[in-house]
Amino acid sequence: MALELIQALPHDEIAEKALLGAMLIDNRYVNQVFAEISSEDFFRDAHILIAQAVLQLVNSDSAADIITISSFLEKKKKLQFVGGHAFVTSLVDDIPENLDIKEYIKIVKDRSTLRKIILTSRNIIQKGGEPAADTISLLNEMQEDIITISEDRIKKGFVSTAEMIPEAMDLIERIQKGGESQGLKTGYYDLDDITSGFQNGDLIVFAARPSMGKTALALNIAVNMAIKEEKAVAFYSIEMSKIQVLMRMMAIHAKVSMSSIRTAKPHLTNKEWHDLELAASELQKAKLYIDDSASLSIVEMKARARKLKAEKNLDIIFVDYLQLIKVSAENLRRSDTRANEVAVITAALKELAKELQIPVVAMAQLNRSPETRGGKREKGPKYQLSDLKESGSIEQDADVVIFIHRDDQFDKDSERKGEADLIVAKQRNGPTGKIVLAFLDKFTKFANMEFHERE
Structure with missing residues (x-):
C-alpha cells in the first residue's frame, strides 16, 4: 500500500496518545479501554505495539508503566522501533489535564471504522478492475465486509440483570396474558x-x-x-x-x-x-x-x-x-x-x-x-x-x-x-x-x- 495513502487514512494521534498515557498512569483505565476497542484500532504501529504491551502486562497481573513497558518492549527488541524510552515517557508527559476517556475511545473507534471502510472499498475497487472480476461475488464480498465492520464496531459485552429484568418480566407477562408462548x-x-x-x-x-x-x-x-x-x-x-x-x-x-x-x-x-x-x-x-x-x-x-x-x-x-x-x-x-x-x-x-x-x-x-x-x-x-x-x-x-x-x-x-x-x-x-x-x-x-x- 502506498505510503501516501497510509498517511492520509483517518486517525487522531492526540486521542491515541491520550489513551495510552492514561493507561500508563492508571491501569484501572485498561479494562475500560479494551472493553470498547482493540489494540488494532490504533493507527500508528508504535501505538499498536504499546497498547498490546499494556494489555499483556496487565493480563499477567503486572503493572504497566513507562518503566515496565520500556523493559517489555526492549526484551521483544521493539523499543527502538516505537521511538525508544523517550517516546514512551512522552505519552505520560503530554497527557491532557482533564481526561475524557469515553470521548477518546469514541474518537479512536470512529477513525478505525473509517479506515476499515476505506480499505474495504479500495480492495473492492481493485478487484472490480480485474478482467476476471465476478459481479455477484464482489457484491456479496462487499456486503459481508461491511456487515463485519458494523459488528466489530458494536461490541456487545456484559449486560447487568438490572437492565434486563424489565424486558424479561414484560415478556413473561405477555406470555401469561396470552396463555401461550x-x-x-x-x-x-x-x-x-x-x-x-x-x-x-x-x-x-x-x-x-x-x-x-x-x-x-x-x-x-x-x-x-x-x-x-x-x-x-x-x-x-x-x-x-x-x-x-x-x-x-x-x-x-x-x-x-x-x-x-x-x-x-x-x-x-x-x-x-x-x-x-x-x-x-x-x-x-x-x-x-x-x-x-x-x-x-x-x-x-x-x-x-x-x-x-x-x-x-x-x-x-x-x-x-x-x-x-x-x-x-x-x-x-x-x-x-x-x-x-x-x-x-x-x-x-x-x-x-x-x-x-x-x-x-x-x-x-x-x-x-x-x-x-x-x-x-x-x-x-x-x-x-x-x-x-x-x-x-x-x-x-x-x-x-x-x-x-x-x-x-x-x-x-x-x-x-x-x-x-x-x-x-x-x-x-x-x-x-x-x-x-x-x-x-x-x-x-x-x-x-x-x-x-x-x-
Missing part, C-alpha cells in the same frame, strides 16, 4: 406444545432418511405460517424449481392430489378445481417468497435474506436442504473435507438466525445408520444425533433437532399407516420427546391427529 406457531398443536413454537434466533433442523417427508413437512409449516399466522416466510429450494414448490404448496393447502395436478390422471373434479383456485388465491395474498437458485452459496443466501428482512420484515427462513448449500472457495482451505464445509454452513445459518432475530429451519439428510440399527423386532429404526449426514457440527450448532419417521416406509405391513413420528432429539431450551402427526400421502400433507380421525 411467543414462538412462531407451526399449526401442529403437539409440536407447538413441546417446542413453545419456533423461537427467534434459533436454528431448527428437520432430519430424516429420503422419502420420509422432510420437504413436505417444511412446505406444510411454511404454508401454515404464511396463511394462518400471516407471517413473512422465505423458502430456499435448492433441489426443486419454484413452480414445483408452489404446486406442492397449492396441493397441500387445497387437499388436492399432487398426482392429479401433475399428470391429470385422474382429471380434477369441479370441487377440486374450486378448492385449488381458493388455495391459489390465499397463497397469492400471502407473504411467501421462494428462491430456487440451484447453486446457491451460503454468502448469497445470507445476503438475500438480509435484503428480504429489510424490505418485507421477514419472520422465518426455510432451507431445503442443508447439505446442498455451496461454500465459496475463500471460506475454505484446500485440505478441507465436506464435513468442514457443512460446519461452515451450519455456523453461518446459526449466525443468520441470531443476526436477523428470526428462526431458520433447515432440512438435513441422515446417513444409513438408523436402518442398520433398527427393524421390525425393535419397532423401527433408532435415531441418534450422530446420524446427521456429513458433520457433527449440525447437532452442535442446531438449537432444535427433530427426526421424521414414518413406520410404513420401512414396514409395508405396519399397523401405523398414515402416521408420522416427529422425534425431538435435541432442544437447547426445552424438553425432548416424540409426537405423532397424520400423514395424508395423497396430498403430501401433514395434519394433527384429531384432523386425521375426523377425516
